[in-house]
Amino acid sequence: MNKKVDVIVIGAGVVGGAIAYYLTKKGKSVIILDQDEAASGASGGNNGQISIIDREPGIELDWAKESMKLYKEYEEIDEFETDLELTGGISLFYNEDEIRIGREVIKKYNEIGYHCEILIGEDIKKQEPYINTEIVKGAAYCKEEGKLNPFSITLGFIDNAVEKGSKLFNKTKVLDFKVKDNLIQEVITNKGSFYAEKVVVATGAWTRDLMSKLDLDYKIFYGRGSLMVTNPVEACIKGPIVPGCFTIGTLYEGDWNLLGLTQHKNGTITIGQDTRSFNDYNKGISYEGTVHLAKLFSEHFPELINLDIIRVWSAITPHVADSLPIYGFSGKYHNLFVAAGLKGAFTIAPAAGKMAADMILEDTYDHRVEEYSPARFEKGEKYEN
Ligand SMILES: Cc1cc2nc3c(=O)[nH]c(=O)nc-3n(C[C@H](O)[C@H](O)[C@H](O)COP(=O)(O)OP(=O)(O)OC[C@H]3O[C@@H](n4cnc5c(N)ncnc54)[C@H](O)[C@@H]3O)c2cc1C
Missing domain, CATH: 3.30.9.10 (D-Amino Acid Oxidase, subunit A, domain 2)
Structure with a gap:
């Protein structure tokens, strides 16, 4: 049986990667699961653009500003290359x-x-x-717009987390969950079950399918x-x-x-x-x-x-559907945190990942992300595709 860890992160894209990176930095034991491999989803197939003026002022732009500083920090402390250039x-x-x-x-x-x-x-x-x-x-x-290297960043987050003790399981698809008392007890995959205090779902485009296993219908x-x-x-x-x-x-x-x-x-x-x-x-x-x-x-x-x-x-x-990210703790499953549908995630992933790690460890709560709460899709309605 796999040993119980602090957090399981499902999805090794830039969003799951950033969250795993910050959780590991805080000394937590983390398992990252991906049905394929790191950067095999949207994070490995995009244009590497930093976009500002397609975002509403508020938390997204705050995340964008902080993320640019964090990207520079990763390079300064030699953690990984980002190829960040603010060219306009x-x-x-x-x-x-x-x-x-x-x-x-x-x-x-x-x-x-x-x-x-x-x-x-x-x-x-x-x-x-x-x-x-x-x-x-x-x-x-x-x-303030520019470009970066999405591969290097996604793999940089994951490799750093793994170097500091996290475990990455590639080709490990989450198929289902075992639940008791509104808590996820077991994450069931094609390679057996995994156990953690908390579970993070960062599965991008696949999130609606995965959440259906928990009888949730997220409009993503x-x-x-x-x-x-x-x-x-x-x-x-x-x-x-x-x-x-x-x-x-x-x-x-x-x-x-x-x-x-x-x-x-x-x-x-x-x-x-x-x-x-x-x-x-x-x-x-x-x-x-x-x-x-x-x-x-x-x-x-x-x-x-x-x-x-x-x-x-x-x-x-x-x-x-409402163009907002799905980001925060589930209202229904108390140890489930979701981070999916972050638009143009490379502009904001470092800061959003850092804040998610703080929230997951209950160090902080920021009211600016209230409207992103997954609970808005947990009221029992079914949605048309
Ligand atoms: C053509 C294109 C161009 C883009 N251009 C830009 C751009 O210029 N700038 C920008 O910022 N953004 C761009 N984007 C968007 C950007 O790529 C995404 O916002 C970002 O990659 C989302 O990251 P993610 O981690 O949420 O998802 P993903 O990178 O898709 O990661 C999700 C991971 O979850 C895994 N997974 C799913 N289901 C399961 C399961 N059941 N079990 C285990 N693992 C699972 C998948 O294998 C995948 O690796 C572009 C996207 C596309 C398609």
Whole structure:
């Protein structure tokens, strides 16, 4: 029988990784379980962008600010590389209406101390010289945005936790739970049972399925996002480039194919993203979507059309019906903490993980996360998919 530990963390993505890292730092015994392996979910398949102006002022931006400091600390104390670069980022607008809404949006961030402006025409080229301003009519620039290395960060959290005594079990899928007196007594996996005082669910897109084993119906769904990556080339894209509809909130639900890209420290450029709604965790690639993405890239960067695309992949990422994370202790199972559906988690995971570790150990409680409580989905209603 596996020895009982302080905490079991289910899910070895950036969110579970950050929580395990801080719990281990606090001297707790931790087991991390993943159905596949560390960074095999959305955390290993994304664009590495730090996004600010698609977040509501409040705890998320506080987490973002603190996370940037924490990323620097990990490097300073030589724990792991993050490749963090605050290059400034732009969101792309294609017409006067979008630019007008963009102006309103950035006003809100300027008022709380961020450095944002609307760039028009040739000014966009000062940030991104290769962009086609025949198509892109304006851009919202935010100086505090940037990029990082999602693999290095996710594995950095997990490897550090393991070095300090935590145990990682790969290919260990949680299938069910044994419950008594509103407490999880046993976590049942394909490799046997595990026991802990507290259980953390950080299973991203898979959270709704897993929580159904506890008769809970969390309104957390998922989509499949595809990216492609080029061979390494000389620096030509400065900061993260994102679709303006993320910023002005006009992104429609369901399938979409919009241009967003990042050039990484090693010179490769990840180009996204084709997004499709699926219900079966299918990680296939859409041929039409990939072709459309390549066309979008060529139109936006006509001088870069000879770049070689060396790989295309998909990753599955969650979204919560009310767009808020599911974060906090369950109202029903008193030793269950959930951390799932954190949007663009790389901007906030270090601080959110640190706070989660404090909450799990009952060192602190922060009223700002009250509206994220899983209890909002524990009232017994069933949801349509
Ligand atoms: C194409 C794409 C581009 C993106 N671009 C960005 C970006 O530029 N910047 C950004 O910040 N974010 C981006 N994101 C979102 C980002 O990747 C996610 O917010 C983040 O990775 C979520 O982390 P997580 O730890 O919650 O989930 P995941 O990384 O998905 O981790 C969940 C883990 O749980 C495991 N698991 C699930 N069920 C079980 C079970 N029953 N038993 C055991 N283990 C289980 C899975 O195997 C997985 O490893 C992007 C996402 C996609 C798909």
